[in-house]
Amino acid sequence: MESGSFTIESVRSAIAAGETTATAMAELHYGHIEAKDSQINSFLALSRERALSQAEKIDAMAAKGEVLPVLAGVPVGIKDVLTMQGAPATAGSLILKGYRPPYDATTVTKLEAAGAVLLGKLNCDEFAMGSSNENSAYGHVLNPKALDRVPGGSSGGSAAAVAAKFAVATLGTDTGGSIRQPAAFCGVVGVLPTYGRVSRYGLIAFASSLDRVGPFTRNVKDAATVLQVLAGQDHMDATSSDRPVDDYVSALNRPVEGLRIGVPEEYFGEGLDPEIRGAIETVLDGLKAAKCVVKPVSLPHTKYAIPTYYVIATAEASSNLSRFDGVRFGLRDAEAKTLSEMYRRTRDAGFGAEVKRRILLGTYSLSAGYYDAYYKKAQQVRTLLTRDFLAAFNEVDVLVAPVTPTPAFKLGEKTDDPLQMYLEDIYSVAASLAGVCGISVPCGETKGGLPIGVQLIGKHFDEATMLRVAQAVECQQQ
Amino acid sequence: MSEQANVTIGDVRRVAELANLELTPEEEPRMQRDLSAILGHISQLNELDTENIPPMAQVGEILGGIVLENGETLRADVVRPSVDRAAVMASAPESDGRFFFKVPKVIER
Numbered sequence: 160m161e162s163g164s165f166t167i168e169s170v171r172s173a174i175a176a177g178e179t180t181a182t183a184m185a186e187l188h189y190g191h192i193e194a195k196d197s198q199i200n201s202f203l204a205l206s207r208e209r210a211l212s213q214a215e216k217i218d219a220m221a222a223k224g225e226v227l228p229v230l231a232g233v234p235v236g237i238k239d240v241l242t243m244q245g246a247p248a249t250a251g252s253l254i255l256k257g258y259r260p261p262y263d264a265t266t267v268t269k270l271e272a273a274g275a276v277l278l279g280k281l282n283c284d285e286f287a288m289g290s291s292n293e294n295s296a297y298g299h300v301l302n303p304k305a306l307d308r309v310p311g312g313s314s315g316g317s318a319a320a321v322a323a324k325f326a327v328a329t330l331g332t333d334t335g336g337s338i339r340q341p342a343a344f345c346g347v348v349g350v351l352p353t354y355g356r357v358s359r360y361g362l363i364a365f366a367s368s369l370d371r372v373g374p375f376t377r378n379v380k381d382a383a384t385v386l387q388v389l390a391g392q393d394h395m396d397a398t399s400s401d402r403p404v405d406d407y408v409s410a411l412n413r414p415v416e417g418l419r420i421g422v423p424e425e426y427f428g429e430g431l432d433p434e435i436r437g438a439i440e441t442v443l444d445g446l447k448a449a450k451c452v453v454k455p456v457s458l459p460h461t462k463y464a465i466p467t468y469y470v471i472a473t474a475e476a477s478s479n480l481s482r483f484d485g486v487r488f489g490l491r492d493a494e495a496k497t498l499s500e501m502y503r504r505t506r507d508a509g510f511g512a513e514v515k516r517r518i519l520l521g522t523y524s525l526s527a528g529y530y531d532a533y534y535k536k537a538q539q540v541r542t543l544l545t546r547d548f549l550a551a552f553n554e555v556d557v558l559v560a561p562v563t564p565t566p567a568f569k570l571g572e573k574t575d576d577p578l579q580m581y582l583e584d585i586y587s588v589a590a591s592l593a594g595v596c597g598i599s600v601p602c603g604e605t606k607g608g609l610p611i612g613v614q615l616i617g618k619h620f621d622e623a624t625m626l627r628v629a630q631a632v633e634c635q636q637q
Numbered sequence: 638m639s640e641q642a643n644v645t646i647g648d649v650r651r652v653a654e655l656a657n658l659e660l661t662p663e664e665e666p667r668m669q670r671d672l673s674a675i676l677g678h679i680s681q682l683n684e685l686d687t688e689n690i691p692p693m694a695q696v697g698e699i700l701g702g703i704v705l706e707n708g709e710t711l712r713a714d715v716v717r718p719s720v721d722r723a724a725v726m727a728s729a730p731e732s733d734g735r736f737f738f739k740v741p742k743v744i745e746r
Contacts, residue, residue, distance in 0.1 A: 261721055463682060463684075485740075487725075495741055496742075497743070501740065503659035506656075515660070515668070526651075526652065539687035540685055540687065540690075545696070578678060
């Protein structure tokens with residue numbers, strides 16, 4: 160069976176029926192990785208022992224005829240900013256070269272408890288900072304759909320691994336768009352859960368009020384299935400919500416008739432690629448045909464989302480990355496004669512240019528004399544941006560918007576001008592700041608064969624409705 | 638296009654010192670240029686009147702959800718298993734093998 164046709168249910172039921180084994184599944188995917196990943200560079204480390212030990216457990220259950228858990232035998236990859244005990248965790252950085260965390264992230268624990276086979280750690284932009292996976296200290300990742308182009312970032316490895324069929328599902332993280340954008344560029348599904356829906360325990364922090372963990376899959380049903388496993392309160396993450404978790408998979412096939420779809424006018428202005436615009440208009444036509452009510456809405460503060468994001472995210476990052484100082488783990492400059500020299504030289508050697516830029520920007524915004532003008536101001540604008548969404552969601556149930564202004568760009572095309580790279584996030588950061596949920600669903604290709612994604616944005620904790628519409632959009636692609 | 642903020646090399650050095658980063662002489666002008674451009678872009682925020690708008694640090698606040706008045710959503714204050722000390726110390730670049738991380742001298746002449 161060709162690995163591209165696997166879904167979560169097809170893997171699990173084939174194992175339950177004795178048509179294959181979890182071990183065979185794992186070996187098939189490792190074989191594929193060995194054959195093709197030197198080109199793509201999505202995996203940084205493989206966890207064969209752990210994967211095969213888990214596969215053995217699943218196979219023993221299947222042999223006894225026991226009911227298999229929902230992700231039984233499903234090969235999954237984990238972005239390298241999430242901890243797997245004993246496996247390397249680099250966060251795409253030299254400063255954590257050789258580091259092996261002493262504990263599992265909650266999302267990792269949950270996936271494994273649901274039967275998933277964890278294949279290894281996936282490449283990403285350093286400390287999740289980037290929109291192209293060109294900022295990794297371990298080499299860039301290529302887009303499997305177009306090998307001269309970026310897969311997007313920061314979860315480039317996670318998106319590419321699913322697109323290239325190295326895994327059936329992967330975990331990524333999204334702080335300003337880092338799940339949704341690579342999902343769009345690589346032609347796969349990527350989910351941004353509501354802030355607080357999924358635990359951040361075991362996630363190497365970039366911006367603590369923005370970071371979210373979410374799945375990449377090849378279809379919406381698989382995304383809903385994985386999200387169901389990941390969601391829920393975790394007492395190891397005080398920002399995780401105690402809101403009850405909906406049944407996402409059951410919600411999928413409820414008809415979308417009567418749902419109100421909002422089209423935010425600020426997201427369809429100048430700068431949006433015409434082929435992307437066309438593809439999204441086709442999606443909207445399809446939703447109208449399915450008897451949704453489609454109406455324009457306004458998110459008036461949208462243009463301030465990028466500057467707001469780049470103050471808040473970098474300020475939080477400058478604080479979070481202060482722990483990388485050579486003292487307790489990771490890289491240490493061996494030549495330094497004094498402690499402060501050690502801090503400076505370790506960090507200078509260990510961090511790449513983009514990380515340094517963001518740390519400096521964040522430090523600047525928080526420093527005495529600038530705090531009110533930058534950081535406090537940005538927090539106030541964050542309130543305005545969030546209120547925009549709350550007001551829109553009084554009128555509509557789900558928003559439909561582009562994910563990115565362009566399809567996947569070429570390697571090296573945006574690396575000279577950091578501000579140009581930041582502007583790639585223009586349609587994703589507002590939802591990040593507001594804490595609402597989002598998803599990128601493939602909705603066609605450009606004439607040149609590059610994937611196009613459509614973004615759905617849902618109310619806080621209303622992933623169920625968002626996924627329902629996503630399922631409808633996906634069905635129309637077939 | 639967007640305005641440039643007036644970031645000097647002195648600003649870059651001051652901020653680098655605060656952030657415990659040591660930039661090379663080659664890195665400094667590049668960083669000055671980039672920070673000027675980005676801060677220039679960020680200055681757009683001044684167009685907005687935020688006179689009576691509360692700053693938002695956490696999404697939970699605005700939803701009225703996670704309000705820690707009585708600590709309802711915090712976990713119970715009981716001792717639970719934590720990370721294994723030996724595993725943690727094994728990650729240290731230099732340690733006494735038991736409890737202490739070793740670092741170069743703190744007091745400089």
